[in-house]
Amino acid sequence: MMTLAQYLNHHSANPAVTELITTVTDVGKTISQLLQKGALADILGEAGNQNVQGEEQKKLDVLANDLLLEALADNKHCAGVASEELDHATPANKDGSLLILFDPLDGSSNIDINMAVGTIFSILPYQRQGQISADEDFLQAGNQQLAAGYLLYGTSTVLTLTIDDNVAMFSLDPDSGDYLLIEEQVQISADTSEYAINASNYRYWQPPMQQYIDELIAGKTGVRGRDFNTRWVAAMVGDVHRILCRGGLFTYPFDTKDPNKAGKLRLMYEANPMSLLIERAGGMATDAITRILDIEPTDIHQRVPVVLGSKNEVAYVKQLHSAHNES
Ligand code: F6P
Numbered sequence: 652m653m654t655l656a657q658y659l660n661h662h663s664a665n666p667a668v669t670e671l672i673t674t675v676t677d678v679g680k681t682i683s684q685l686l687q688k689g690a691l692a693d694i695l696g697e698a699g700n701q702n703v704q705g706e707e708q709k710k711l712d713v714l715a716n717d718l719l720l721e722a723l724a725d726n727k728h729c730a731g732v733a734s735e736e737l738d739h740a741t742p743a744n745k746d747g748s749l750l751i752l753f754d755p756l757d758g759s760s761n762i763d764i765n766m767a768v769g770t771i772f773s774i775l776p777y778q779r780q781g782q783i784s785a786d787e788d789f790l791q792a793g794n795q796q797l798a799a800g801y802l803l804y805g806t807s808t809v810l811t812l813t814i815d816d817n818v819a820m821f822s823l824d825p826d827s828g829d830y831l832l833i834e835e836q837v838q839i840s841a842d843t844s845e846y847a848i849n850a851s852n853y854r855y856w857q858p859p860m861q862q863y864i865d866e867l868i869a870g871k872t873g874v875r876g877r878d879f880n881t882r883w884v885a886a887m888v889g890d891v892h893r894i895l896c897r898g899g900l901f902t903y904p905f906d907t908k909d910p911n912k913a914g915k916l917r918l919m920y921e922a923n924p925m926s927l928l929i930e931r932a933g934g935m936a937t938d939a940i941t942r943i944l945d946i947e948p949t950d951i952h953q954r955v956p957v958v959l960g961s962k963n964e965v966a967y968v969k970q971l972h973s974a975h976n977e978s
């Protein structure tokens with residue numbers, strides 16, 4: 652089987668990107684080992700402080716963030732690092748040609764219950780080589796990403812990566828410690844009967860999203876004429892992985908639950924890398940109006956509504972929103 656190192660050799664045109672991915676995936680092995688030990692490694696529970704988003708940090712959020720930061724600061728290609736857990740980006744090596752953003756531990760509420768969590772990352776070019784990087788350098792649209800991917804710490808640890816036109820999946824072999832290629836050209840079916848949404852927020856959604864979910868719930872008896880099924884991992888990384896494996900629609904839509912938040916998910920280190928993977932696998936990713944990858948960011952921590960997955964289903968959600976906005 653092909654190792655990640657061999658795959659990168661064949662597919663990555665940029666040696667700096669290769670080295671950065673190697674650093675992130677090496678840290679992923681350590682996080683994976685810690686998660687396997689769970690309570691025995693004293694990694695569960697609260698860290699006792701909040702991140703910039705006002706969310707309680709878990710011990711493992713902090714630990715994963717520190718491990719990634721430390722390893723990336725030592726990588727000569729890395730000019731700066733931005734993370735869900737850091738108020739501002741941290742400059743690294745000013746002569747580096749790359750910037751990296753990450754969500755060190757996605758799905759934190761799953762840590763303490765032994766359920767799937769992940770690490771999401773996005774790699775961007777650095778335009779001011781030789782000068783110290785700042786938050787503004789990261790404010791590039793998702794269509795500028797040089798590479799993106801996630802590590803899913805589930806029943807096995809899986810790396811999903813895009814560095815060229817393809818999306819590839821690797822499984823971490825606990826015996827050899829290598830990531831081994833399990834699928835080279837991941838493709839998502841255009842149609843699906845599975846959808847993922849936290850329906851407890853129904854009353855906060857906009858009318859087109861309420862209409863869409865009403866239609867799915869009506870199933871055979873409604874306008875869609877067939878039944879749909881819900882799946883919700885409560886970690887975006889898990890829901891996106893399922894969609895890359897067998898199709899589906901995932902959404903965390905616009906809601907009015909908290910007027911300060913346009914949605915729950917963060918554009919730069921959650922929505923953008925996942926949207927690149929989904930599009931390269933033949934799917935679609937939108938905020939219900941605009942292609943996510945074309946949104947020009949104004950803040951490294953900005954939030955965005957997300958609808959992604961099987962192309963025809965996502966296009967239908969977008970159509971319902973357009974029809975509503977035009978009426
Ligand atoms: O990072 C935010 C996140 O944990 C996602 O991974 C996940 O999809 C979502 O929040 C879960 O939200 P909720 O708590 O509403 O189920």
Ligand code: MN
Pocket residue numbers: 754756757758887921
């Ligand atoms: Mn997250």
